[in-house]
Amino acid sequence: MSANPKAQVQPKANEIHLVRLYDAPVEMVWDAWTDPAQAAQWWGPRGFTLTTHSKDLSVGGTWRYTMHGPDGTDYPNIATYHEIEQYKKLVYDHGATELTPPLFRVTVLFSTVGKKTQMEMTMALATAEAAAETRKFIKQAGGDSTWDRFAEYLAEQIDHKERFVINRSFAAPIDVMYDMWTQAEHISTWLPPTGFTMSFNRADIRVGGSSFYLMTNGSSENNVTMYGRAAYLEMDRPNRLVYAQQFCDAHENISRHPMAPTWPETMLTTVLFTEEADDRTRVTVTWEPHGAVTAEELEVFMQARGGMTMGWTGSFDKLEAQLETA
Template identity: 55%
Template sequence: MAAKPNELEIVRVYDAPVKLVWEAFTDLKHQVNWWGPRGFTITTKSKDLRPGGKWIYTMHGPDGVDYPNIATYHEVVPYERLVYDHGGNEERQKLFTVTVTFKEELGKTIMVMLMALDTPEAAKEIKKFIKIANGNSTWDRLGEYLEHEITGKDPFIINRTFDAPQAKVFEMWTDVKHLSKWLPPKGFNMELISGDIKTGKTAFYSMSNGEFTMYGKSHYLDINPITRIMFTQEFADKDGNPAKHPGAPTWPSQMISTVEFATEGPNLTRVTLKTEVHGQATAEERKAFHDEKSGMMMGWTGSFDKLEELI
């Protein structure tokens, strides 16, 4: 069912059973590890998970600012449905009411979240605020936490929904004339030096801002039309030989990324990118990857903003 004009919808598919997703979403021993945008932590004063109960907590921003919150629960149906008011505290009323449903299919959990506001205008304003505050990274952090709980791995995950058909969004990732326009950091141009974006092929490319040039390679392990791309990445020198990150000597030598494309609604496509350290890596390199997740989020957000403009 499509969201109403006064509602915002978020859909996530987690590779985890519904029992674990529900517990991660509702149990404080889990929530403390992921709740809030990247860089945030939380402190709970009290939590009463039942209709009429409240969760009183404070979110601590990376800039040192505290954000008191009181969530009031209206419906609690274990493993299926949760309804609560969000964004209120002792000094202000709720910002919106959240309805979250959880459904397990083939071992994965589909989480659908509807945020209902008083008016369509209020919904538009909250949508802008959530983007500025990187609010949706909360649900990416949940995905990372769930994967760590199940596999012990430490991935970076980011999602974005684009207003375009799935085939079109997929094309923007696999046609270099499109990819080169949105993937590079702001102020950089991308050029394919050799290779191709095809299964089994390696793309050797450069990114330059006129004063500084860096080189990289992406080896495409699997390209499944309009649904999935898997590739490894590594930095290289101008001759295509393996090299370390030009600005971070402790960065892992190789990473592996999986990009999944899914239709989310009429003319809407959700892209889910997961990147992990690949191959042999030291503890120092793995820590560097973990500590730079906020930076990766900002980099990919900038690229996705450019992609959004193109399509």
């Protein structure tokens, strides 16, 4: 994915608004949205599965489906379509059941941006208070990971590559966000996993440069110490950052993850910064195995997406808190 223009729609207080840009033509994005068999591959937060009972993609038609949570809880849903413009627009009510009314109305706009597709979604609720509560619920349930899973699904269809994608919108200007990712004194405060500290032995953060760092949980009973290094491949301020990471030992010899010996040796991280407003930036992280990868390593990576979501979410929470106190 790549940086996209600021959203043209200014949401109202009772609306939840999001924009994503996908590396796929609009026809493919539309079909993946509207075909139940494809939707079953990505719809819902991480760990959820989907069963479609019936679907009538027409004005007045319904999509009846059940989302199955990882804890076994079922979430029935009846979506009713109000507007359909092929490859351009969907308007539908979301969250109804046989006994309860819809929770909100969804408008999805699809537009071509170069060779990519911009998806702009607005969820309209009855009141601003209802929107605020729904935002909290979506965050707690990991609902935004639906759109990350969609990016992963499209990448697999087009490039036949397995990737991990995660987005977060931060209340900070784009230049500030870029600095948080490219200055060692900032990176070390928020990037390490929850419970760990990070220090740099070397921080030559420039194209062609590299860093060498240490992460530790400082526990006297169950101490975990991890060394790593990163090689910086692309730096396009303030829009894009690409670097390759490897675990290593104290002498900077390549090693493996201390708790996952079959984790891929090299990971490629692509970070995109998208200006959503003058004081708001969306960060999109794409993570993928890089170089020679065995089938076993790729399978370990694919099965670890839930854990990766938790890890990046913890780091993003720390970054958000750091921005609030800056």
